Amino acid sequence: MxxxxxxxxxxxxxxxxxxxxxxxxxxxxxxxxxxxxxxxxxxxxxxxxxxxxxxxxxxTREALFRDVYAHEVDELEALAGATSSAADPVEALRLWLHAAVGMVATKKGMLAALAPAVDSTDPFFAETTSRTRGAVERLMARAVASGAIRDDVSAEDVIRALIGMCYTRDQPGWQPTVLRLLDVFVDGLRTGPKG
Amino acid sequence: MxxxxxxxxxxxxxxxxxxxxxxxxxxxxxxxxxxxxxxxxxxxxxxxxxxxxxxxxxxTREALFRDVYAHEVDELEALAGATSSAADPVEALRLWLHAAVGMVATKKGMLAALAPAVDSTDPFFAETTSRTRGAVERLMARAVASGAIRDDVSAEDVIRALIGMCYTRDQPGWQPTVLRLLDVFVDGLRTGPKG
DNA sequence: TTGATAAACGGAGGCACCCTCCGTATAACA
DNA sequence: TGTTATACGGAGGGTGCCTCCGTTTATCAA
The missing domain is CATH 1.10.10.60 (Homeodomain-like)
Incomplete structure (x- = not known):
């Protein structure tokens, strides 16, 4: 039996x-x-x-949510692969960040509301998080190698900046503002003198 | 007319x-x-x-919530006044922090869920926030004046630490952990050698 | 004290959502 | 083409949101 x-x-x-x-x-x-x-x-x-x-x-709601989230991470990775083959490596990073903002719109409230709520040792979220970080690392490595951006900012820093800027996502018309801020941020990453 | x-x-x-x-x-x-x-x-x-x-x-829910919140801030201020008359100024700060954790339990999810959602220029929240900060400032000033704690940590820093530690408030049994962490933090604030 | 009446009370009612359960429909297989 | 495992849809029971209105009651004037 x-x-x-x-x-x-x-x-x-x-x-x-x-x-x-x-x-x-x-x-x-x-x-x-x-x-x-x-x-x-x-x-x-x-x-x-x-x-x-x-x-x-x-x-459960969680089950559905996870599948949607995993799908988004897939897209982010694929997008990083696609843009990384683009001409200017900094532009590739910028485009990726813009696309990521679109994803944050999809994940409205997700990071703040769920990530901390879920046990951070949860293997599922650990895995998707590291996949996202890997994608950004690859994009940045290219730009750093070409000497176009500074090398003392990590992928985690960039993601943190992205998340922080998206914190205003509840206010109407947040998206254009965030995109502009991100452009400023990317400019800040560039090496060499201004003007 | x-x-x-x-x-x-x-x-x-x-x-x-x-x-x-x-x-x-x-x-x-x-x-x-x-x-x-x-x-x-x-x-x-x-x-x-x-x-x-x-x-x-x-x-509206907001109307009720605000009155409850204002009431809590009143209590925090009153408590700061009460403990500040206590013997050891560092102990006063520590007690206040512990009490504040109790308040965060009351305000479960409040800071993370509402503060960013509400326009931060909102006069109501600006006022209560500044009242809370003032209470902490008064507590710390005493401890600094007595030479018991370092003077390069601001009230805002302390509140930030408090909020950050309370971020685990969704996990069961979070409260004792946070209280312990706060005690460690307060020890870190103290001046002079350890052991 | 007593009546009139402004003010407040309570909860039914209409709507949306959550999740479960089960009779019905249908795709896979023989 | 029949059998049957599988999946489908949505009714139904529970909860919450908020509004509306008939009933109750505290206040005030006589």
Whole structure:
């Protein structure tokens, strides 16, 4: 006893896989607009599936949130890869930061509201955090190697600056302001005299 | 026109005043347990009044929250006055910090969740913040004057440390840990050699 | 003291959200 | 093409938000 019999299981149903994807896309949109506290029923509505289907795929809000978050980190990494092949390495970094602001819009309230709430030893968040840091490190290494930016600022510093600037994300029209501040910051990173 | 006729208004009803007090007491308890997002119906239930009465006295959650917050700041100031008359000035500061942790428990999630959300130019929060800072400044001035603690740490620094340490307030059993950390911090403030 | 009345009370009601449960529909397999 | 494991949808019960209004009551004048 205790040995569960294992029957050759069927392959997952096609509609199930489709709905999962629809839910993830919808969750990205809805969390983007309303933050991680947004209504799950709104997610289901947006996805065009029943609320029961949402809960079957993602038993808790956290489960859904994590998948969305992991997806965003994937995109950030991919974006870093893409821009890093661009001409000017500093421009690549700048573009990446701008894209990251777009992601913070998606993760509205996420960093402040969830990261501290979750046990920081949580392997999931540790992993995604380090992946993000790695992406920034690669971007910066190129710019430093080319001598375009100073070498005494770490990827963590840049991310911290990014997060800090995004702290105003609750005020209306924050995004253009933050983008401008980031441009100033990037200018500050550049080596050589001004004017 | 436009001149509202002023009739000698009656004096406020006694039950109204009573209920307001009951609501404030209840709000303090309920916010203490559940943070500023706690159920207003729970507040009304705890106060033993109808939900309509709550909304009549405090038309918005913010209105209720502010009154509770102002009350807490009053207490912090009063406490600073009380402990400052105590024997050892460093001990006075330490006691005040411990009491402040109790207040953060009441204001669960308040600093992180509300302070940045509210426009920081908001006169209400500016005023309460400066009152709190003033209280700490007075406590520290005494300790500095007596030569017991270093003089290169500002009241704002101390408050920042307090807030930072309280960032773990979501984890179970955070309070004893924070109190211990604060004691260590206060020891760090002391002048003179160790051991 | 007693009535009139302004003021306050309480909670029902309409809406949204959370999550569970289960009858129905359907994709996978034989 | 039939069987059946799997997934679907949404009703339903609970909670909270806030408004509205019929009822109660404290105040004040006679």
């Amino acid at each position: 205790g040995q569960a019999e294992q029957k050759t299981s069927r392959k997952p149903r096609a509609d199930s896989l489709r709905n999962r994807e629809k839910l993830l896309r919808a969750a990205r949109d809805v969390f983007s607009a309303g933050g991680p506290e947004a209504s799950l029923e709104a997610v289901a509505r947006t996805a065009g599936v029943g609320i029961g289907t949402l809960y079957r795929h993602f038993p | 436009g001149q509202a006729e002023q009739k000698t208004s009656r004096k406020p009803r006694a039950d109204s005043l009573r209920n307001r007090e009951k609501l404030l007491r209840a709000a303090r308890d309920v916010f203490s347990a559940g943070g500023p997002e706690a159920s207003l119906e729970a507040v009304a239930r705890t106060a033993g009044v109808g939900i309509g009465t709550l909304y009549r006295h405090f038309p």
